[in-house]
Amino acid sequence: MAPGAVLVPDWLDADGQRDLVAACREWARNPAGMRTVRTPGGGTMTAKQVCLGWHWRPYAYSKTTDDGAPVKPFPPELGDLARGALAAAYGEAPPAVYDMALVNFYDADAHMGMHQDREERSDAPVVSVSLGDTCVFRFGNTETRSRPYTDLELRSGDLFVFGGPSRLAFHGVPRILPGTAPAGLGLTGRLNLTLRASGLG
Template identity: 60%
Template sequence: MDALIPRPAMEVAPGAWHVPGWLGLARQRELVTACRDWATWPVPIRHTRLPRGGVMSVRTVCVGWHWQPYRYTRTADDVNGRRVAAFPEWMADLGRSAVRTAYGNEAAAREYRPDTALINFYDGQARMGMHQDKDERSSAPVVSLSVGDTCVFRVGNTETRTRPYTDIELASGDLFVLGGPSRFAYHGVPKVLEGTGDPATGLRSGRLNITMRVTGLSDGTAPSTP
């Protein structure tokens, strides 16, 4: 259908760009293979436990830095204590290419230095509540890549989890970049549309979401706090 009716790139909010079909099928398969490896070693994919005792419905594994609510560390102290896999340079290059595509700004692309990725897997029942990506000490853009089932992605404002917000569909291969005035906008995933993915990606079911970030941390820097 996309070949017949192309979905145009769209600025959903200032600095928040949706670029449909950005990843080709071969690159989607490469990402699925890499994420499968990271999901098993050195730190297994898990349901993150929240500070008040709740458990997230998505499963998460990280590279570069390990994320748990309000902090980044090099080791997964809430899982098995191992150091997470290194953030690969090929993924940093992909992030720079994404920024270049979204903003058409070569200088911004060259300066983009992501050092971590949160890899979230959604089964058909998983959801993500409205939240801000604010555990980083950097306001550099967040680059989000989708593979597998389509989801409803809700992009809100920077002040509240409630309206105004915009719902769009993120399909397999889509790019979304949160930056500029929308870098700290609330956003979430209220629904996954089961069975909409292409098995040719290597993902038989569910949705894989890779979000690249710049933490602004170094090994000698204390983790962020809420």
């Protein structure tokens, strides 16, 4: 894709996808469960989100959710998943401590505008795992939300990692392709797990 940006198709097998969907359903339960994200300007994001390890609010991190509940802990198995993902993408796992995840759920009408993942104090690569419906993923440049960018489809089980020169590339999800999830997954819509090293200690 670009220096430091790697797509690994079909990285997660069917059993691994089902296990991860089941885990996401547990993480989505209250307290500190799935929420609608509100922006400082008063708008709302169409993708819903639950945070693990650190709670993201535009545009900062905290240890408590919007209603004051403690954020759910970052599961150790997601740290293992991140290390395996980095090894698959780069051949080795950089020595970073992955300590947070954003789990985004997209229904058929959801999307996400072009943005950078820049609230972290670590420059470790971002690890993204897709589950359920295929999405159109737009991966751009580090300078602007506009062109040049590349559109590709991310399918259930695909891994996308971006670090190094591409760590601060703008990226987004212009649309979801409804009805494209694997039949045995039991998921309508798309789940995306974004694993990050916060560097916040």
